[in-house]
Amino acid sequence: MTSHKQFILSLEGVSKSFDGFKAINDLNFYMDEGELRVIIGPNGAGKSTMLDIITGRTRPDKGKVEFGANTDLTELNEYEINRLGIGRKFQTPSVYIDHTVFENILLSLQGSRSVWSTIFSRVTASQRERIHEVLKTIGLTDRATWKAGALSHGQKQWLEIGMLLAQNPKLLLVDEPAAGMTDEETAKTGELLMSLAGKHSIIVIEHDMVFVRQIARTVSVLHQGSLLCEGTVDQVQSDERVIEVYLGRKKKAQ
Amino acid sequence: MLLMLTAVAWVALARPVSAADFSPRTNLVQAILSEDLAEQTQLIQNLIGAEDPMVQQALTAWRGGSVYIFETNDTKVPFLLDGTIDANSNAKGIRIIDGEPLKDADGRPLLFVTTDLTPADASSKVRKLIKVALDLFALGNANPKMRRDAITKLGQEQNADYLPHFEARTKIETDKEVIQSLVEAVALTQVASEDAKVRVAAIQKLGEMRSINSVSFLKQIETDARKTPDKFGPETIQAAHAAVLAIDSYMAWGNLFGTAFRGLSLSAVLLVAALGLAITFGLMGVINMAHGEVMMVGAYTAYVTQNIFKGWFGASGGGFDSYFIAALVASFIVAGLVGLVLERGVIRFLYKRPLESLLATWGVSLLLQQLFRHIFGAANVQVSSPSWMSGSYVINDVLLAYNRVFVIGFAVFIVVGTYLLLTRTSLGLQIRAVMQNRAMASCVGVRTDRVNMMTFAYGSGLAGMAGACLSQIGNVGPGLGQNYIIDCFMVVVLGGVGNVFGTVSASLGVGMTDQILQPWLGAVMGKITVLGAIILFLQWRPAGLFVTRSRSLES
Amino acid sequence: MTSFLPKREALLVVIAAFLGLVVLPCLNAYVPPDSAFHVSNFTLTLYGKYLCYSVLAIGVNLLWGYTGLLSLGQALFFSLGGYALGMYLMLMIGKLGQYKADIPDFMVFLEFPARFPATAGLPPHWIPFKSFWFAAAMVIIVPAVVAYIFGWLAFRSRIKGVYFSILSQALTYAATLMFFRNDFTFGGNNGLTDFKFILGHEVNSPVTKRWLYIASGVLLLSVYLGLRWLTSTKFGMIQRAIRDSENRVLFSGYATANFKLFVFVLSAIICGLGGALFVPQVGIINPSEMGPDKSLEAVVWCAVGGRGNLLGPILGAIGINSLKSYATHAFAEQWPYILGALFVFVTLFMPKGIIGLPEQFRELRKKLFGKPAAETGPVAQPVSPKIP
Incomplete structure (x- = not known):
């Protein structure tokens, strides 16, 4: 594909503080196209804030956030960023509980998002086909006519991932997909994400180390708003600093 | 006839004149009887500042030509006619020297007919003197x-x-x-x-x-x-110009100070009222539309307390004056109880459902309004201020009404109290815990139900006290709550929720702006402008002045 | 019938429209007054009023039930529409007012000729309202513009939930204060009244009243069908999606503010139209009709009827107003108690209103005697024509 030097996402010197608390502190982060990247870090490390900054929910105090060649994300708002091809899955499953699974996907399909087009648009055969394709990917084909509110927790998570897929995004941001899932569901989610890597670039935030081990190629560790270290799961897990952060063994003064 | 009169008057005159009556009246009598203008001038001027109504009356009469002289062989007694005239146009004569009627030998009052009498002399010069004296009379x-x-x-x-x-x-x-x-x-x-x-x-x-x-x-x-x-001459122009400038700017400051003071007192009431609203909204995510009616309950409690004290102590005096302290306590308790019932009966089913709570509590407000209209009538009731709250300080020509000063001080007291309650007591700790994370608080053993109840009752109690304060500076009627509820909501919207400091700043902002704009735009346009300003302000700061940032996305 | 109406509902609508728009006016016009089937002029006008209120309730529901925006300002838009037509009606009085002047009575009374000497006392902005069509256009434009400005400001700064309610209430309150002022040139607290003619017909004649009633019915029917269609489109789906999870919609690339603004303006127009037909039937419009409490009343009609569907608000509006008409005659003092209790009762015990009662009963029965196994099954979706 494109040259390897071309990052799909880069954050440079990004800082953000809330009431004096530095949630993100001079963060540098780069990601290649097609990569599946896992971000871990203790509570309050700034993982969710980082996603907020990428998706336009929060504006950074300083720093550069670039998508692709030279699209500055800091000046755009949520829906504009989404239209560029960045999809975000929230920590708590966020689907339209009163709509059917089919409709949930339909509303997320690529296409015009203006008020008028939604009033006069009709569902085309190709759209229908695409929806069924997505439903198949997330394994909810036989639930198409169910109301999303009636799905189990795990199924809601998958549906939300399906909604992201329907937009055919370049970059997927997935916040703790395995939270609250059974082991079996977790494994299935892992498979799903891995099958998507390559076609899409994916950032996954996760706590569950078994899950991380299952999907991760490269892991980035966030601590106090900055990048602590990056590497494979094994590298990261044997890193002294990471152990210190997680287990609180303070051998040396920082 | 004349002879007889003379004899009688002599008898009457013989009575000694008491010392207390002596100086101004004697002075006046001398002046009336004097023939020498210089002496008269001196005597009349001596009268200025005399604290004696009789002298004033007599002077007025003298100037108007209705002081007469009762002459006997060797004495002259100046007198006035009594105001009441009987059927035969006769009136009693009143001696200037002691205010007693002239009497005949039998002790019966002598009667005179105006037309028979000659007024005491008063030259134009004297009249002018008298006028000055009269004008200056108030000096005394x-x-x-x-x-x-x-x-x-x-x-x-x-x-x-x-x-x-x-x-x-x-x-x-x-x-x-x-x-x-x-x-x-x-x-x-x-x-x-x-x-x-x-x-x-x-x-x-x-x-x-x-x-x-x-x-x-x-x-x-x-x-x-x-x-x-x-x-x-140029000096006059210069001096006058400088003086006018100095006074004008002094007045401008005075006006500003006065406006600030009124704004401060309005802010104080808003603050006490909105504080409860902000806390309950922050804590429970419910909007209490009946909050204004809880204020009304407080105001009527003050009214009832006043009536009870009137029954015990009469309508004035120290006993009655202490009613307001009792009223504050009573209104806190009564309104708190109303809040407690409201929370148990309605609100607790509607946690975290602000829209529904808005509707249900609006229903409650209708019920309460109609209830009070039934009990107390639709008209406003009179709540009189205790004597220590009526009147005002004057500082540099600015009036500071005691009741408003009291309200301001009271608001400070309440804010400090609430702040201490939230930060220094275990209830406060629990309230803050529930506010931040209800589920977690409940997990670590906080009885969230009880915390809600107490907080709501406390917030309502504050509203009740705000109502009692309002009874001192405004009308008390069944519609009282409706007049303030929108302002209270504006304060909450502006100040953000669950933040004492935000509520303080917002109520100051709303109250002050309202009072500053009122003289220019009138009450209605002032209010409208404040509302417009708030909407525009929210463009800049959508979540209000002070945002307690929430980390959860779906908040 | 059209595809967005299921057959059963279409039949119901046709029957209701026939009864309301044909049978009732005929009973008024052609059945002699002494007959038991006669519908009096008074009754017909009363129903006309209810129909206008139903339109208002639908407007409230479009926002609240479908989009999750509880606006306490809809009575304002209703009144703005009413005032716009009321101004035309005022100018049609001509010299028949008490002062026999060319300008409406209140303008004489408030000494407008001295204030606006150039136009013989008629404020300049009143002049175009001599044209019915101008007034009719204003019935739509004024509420739409007010809603657009307020909505734009509110949605741009992401004011939502109860904050939106409170601010819309403040807007209504401010507008009410403004209209109460005499120098605002709309008749102060007396408002506009004593209408005589509309389009050359006597406003108070039974024939005109009948046609006004029919017009209200047609308006309600068109609004019902129009919104029934709109809510069945993808737009309608997004509306409800915003209600249930606005963030998801926003992060799916939809500018939710634009959607909300569209719905808000549309609702304002609907309410304005309702108000415009309301005014000639009741013969008066004044500021007390637009206050926050009126908006809240309209909200309770929706709540009682059942929100989130189109039939509920109509049921609620007609039901509660019938009750109110009866109650304010029979026991006026108690009406606020009833209304207040209704607010509390409905929000606590009937979250889905009258329309939702059967469902509530089913759930209750299930809870008491039901078989728990059935509950986990898929929810039947009879109204989902798009599913292949």
Whole structure:
């Protein structure tokens, strides 16, 4: 594909503080196209804030956030960023509980998002086909006519991932997909994400180390708003600093 | 007939005159009987400042030609006619010296017919003297405030004849404020002086004194002086201009101070009312539309307390005056109980469902309004202020009404109390815990149900006290809550929820802006402008002044 | 019938429209007054009023039930529409007012000729309202513009939930204060009244009243069908999606503010139209009709009828107003108690309103005697024509 030097996402010197608390502190982060990247870090490390900054929910105090060649994300708002091809899955499953699974996907399909087009648009055969394709990917084909509110927790998570897929995004941001899932569901989610890597670039935030081990190629560790270290799961897990952060063994003064 | 009269009067005169009556009245009698103008002048001037209504009455009568002289062989007794005239146009004669009726030998009052009598002499010169004396009579008024007002008025007449009397009075006056107004009156009178030096000095004096009473005179003289500079001279123009500027800016500050004060007191009421609203919204995510009616409950509690105290102690005096303290406590308790019932009966089913809670509590507000209309009638009820809350301080010509001062102080007390409650008590700790994370708090053993209940009752109690305060500065009627609820909501919207500091700033903002705009735009347009300003403000700061940032996305 | 109406509902609508728009006016016009089937002029006008209120309730519901925006300002838009037509009606009085002047009575009374000497006392902005069509256009434009400005400001700064309610209430309150002022040139607290003619017909004649009633019915029917269609489109789906999870919609690339603004303006127009037909039937419009409490009343009609569907608000509006008409005659003092209790009762015990009662009963029965196994099954979706 494109040259390897071309990052799909880069954050440079990004800082953000809330009431004096530095949630993100001079963060540098780069990601290649097609990569599946896992971000871990203790509570309050700034993982969710980082996603907020990428998706336009929060504006950074300083720093550069670039998508692709030279699209500055800091000046755009949520829906504009989404239209560029960045999809975000929230920590708590966020689907339209009163709509059917089919409709949930339909509303997320690529296409015009203006008020008028939604009033006069009709569902085309190709759209229908695409929806069924997505439903198949997330394994909810036989639930198409169910109301999303009636799905189990795990199924809601998958549906939300399906909604992201329907937009055919370049970059997927997935916040703790395995939270609250059974082991079996977790494994299935892992498979799903891995099958998507390559076609899409994916950032996954996760706590569950078994899950991380299952999907991760490269892991980035966030601590106090900055990048602590990056590497494979094994590298990261044997890193002294990471152990210190997680287990609180303070051998040396920082 | 005359002979008989003479004999009787002699008898009556023989009675000794008491010492207390002596000086001014004797003085007056002498003046009336005197034939020498110089002596009369002296005697009349002596009367100025006499604290005796009889003297005033007699002087007025003398000037109007209705003082008569009752002559016997060797005595002359000046007297007045009694106001009441009988069927035969006869009236009793009243002696000036002691106010007693003239009597005949049998002790029966003598009767006179006006037409039969010759008034005591009063030349035009004397009349003029009497007028001055009468005008200046108030100098001797026993009440310093009345004395001050009279002097101010006299000063504005710019009558040079008064000057010696002002100066005389200044020498014996003891009240500082009265002396001040005497100095002002002298200066103001001297402004009209022909002597340029005196005039300029007087103008400068008034400017230094920041005399608001004389500003229009100074402006007039400045205009006149500019028209005919030859007559007044440049110094007058300069002095008047400087004085007017000084006084104007002083007045502007005074107005600003007064507006700020009224704004502060309105803010104080809003604050006490909105504090409860903000806490309950922050804690439980419910909007209480009946909050205004809880205020109304507090106001009516003050009314009822007042009536009870009236029954015990009568409508005045120390016992009655203490009612308001009791009313504050009572309104806190009663409104708190209403809040408790409301929370248990309605609110607790609607946690975290603000829209539904808004509707249900609106229903409650309708119920409460109608209930109070039934019990107390649709008209406003009278809540009188205890004596220690009526009246006002005057600081540099700005009136600070006691009731408003009290309300401000009370609000400070409540804010500090609430702050301490939230930060220093275990209930406060629990409240804050529940506010931040209800589920977690409940997991670590906080009885969230009880915390809700207590908080809601406390918030309602605050509203009740706000209502009691309102009863001192506004009307108490069934619609009271409706008049304030929108302002309270605006404060909550502006200040953010669950943040004492935000509520304080927002209520100051709303209350002050309202009072600053009112004189320019009128009450209605002022209110509308405030609402518009808030909507525009939220463009800049959508979540209000102080945002407690929430990390959860779906908040 | 059209595809967005299921057959059963279409039949119901046709029957209701026939009864309301044909049978009732005929019973009024052609059945002699002494007959038991006669519908009096008074009754017909009363129903006309209810129909206008139903339109208002639908407007509230479009926002609240479908989009999750509880606006306490809809009575304002209703009144703005009413005032716009009321101004035309005022100017049609001509010299028949008490002062026999060319300008409406209140303008004479408030000495407008001295204030607006150039136009013989008629404020300049009143002049175009001599044209019915101008007034009719204003019925739509004024509420739409007010809603657009307020909505734009509110949605741009992401004011939502209860904050939106409170601010819309403040807007209504401010407008009410403004209209109460005499120098605002709309008749102060007396408002506009004593209408005589509309389009050359006597406003108070039974024939005109009948046609006004029919017009209200047609308006309600068109609004019902129009919104029934709109809510069945993808737009309708997004509306409800915003209600259930606005963030998801926003992060799916939809500018939710634009959607909300569209719905808000549309609702304002609907309410304005309702108000415009309301005014000639009741013969008066004044500021007390627009206050926050009126908006809240309209909200309770929706709540009682059942929100989130189109039939509920109509049921609620007609039901509660019938009750109110009866109650304010029979026991006026108690009406606020009833209304207040209704607010509390409905929000606590009937979250889905009358329309939702059968469902509530089913759930209750299930809870008491039901078989728990059935509950986990898929929810039947009879109204989902798009599913292949």
